[in-house]
Amino acid sequence: xxxxxxxxxxxxxxxxxxxxxxxxxxxxxxxxxxxxxxxxxxxxxxxxxxxxxxxxxxxxxxxxxxxxxxxxxxxxxxxxxxxxxxxxxxxxxxxxxxxxxxxxxxxxxxxxx
Numbered sequence: 001x002x003x004x005x006x007x008x009x010x011x012x013x014x015x016x017x018x019x020x021x022x023x024x025x026x027x028x029x030x031x032x033x034x035x036x037x038x039x040x041x042x043x044x045x046x047x048x049x050x051x052x053x054x055x056x057x058x059x060x061x062x063x064x065x066x067x068x069x070x071x072x073x074x075x076x077x078x079x080x081x082x083x084x085x086x087x088x089x090x091x092x093x094x095x096x097x098x099x100x101x102x103x104x105x106x107x108x109x110x111x112x113x
Contacts, residue, residue, distance in 0.1 A: 065079045075098060085100050
């Protein structure tokens with residue numbers, strides 16, 4: 001079996017391989033995101049003076065998790081234990097419940113917990 005034309009020394013071929021590998025690893029990563037631009041996120045911690053909304057609470061609802069802000073910025077969709085909420089956040093202050101979809105966990109899921 002003949003070695004490539006880089007020379008008869010196999011160490012020379014190994015040097016070329018490692019140099020090529022090092023060169024590839026030093027390149028910046030591709031920025032392809034499947035055609036979607038990254039979505040900016042803004043966080044305001046509780047008590048921050050720039051925060052336009054205060055806390056939302058309703059009797060019987062707990063374990064809130066933000067799911068999505070509507071494209072017009074007026075509705076915040078929130079997951080809660082056994083419900084999905086649409087909160088009106090159009091005006092600064094306390095968010096108001098626009099609608100609620102009951103979403104109870106199945107008995108099987110409850111038993112898994």
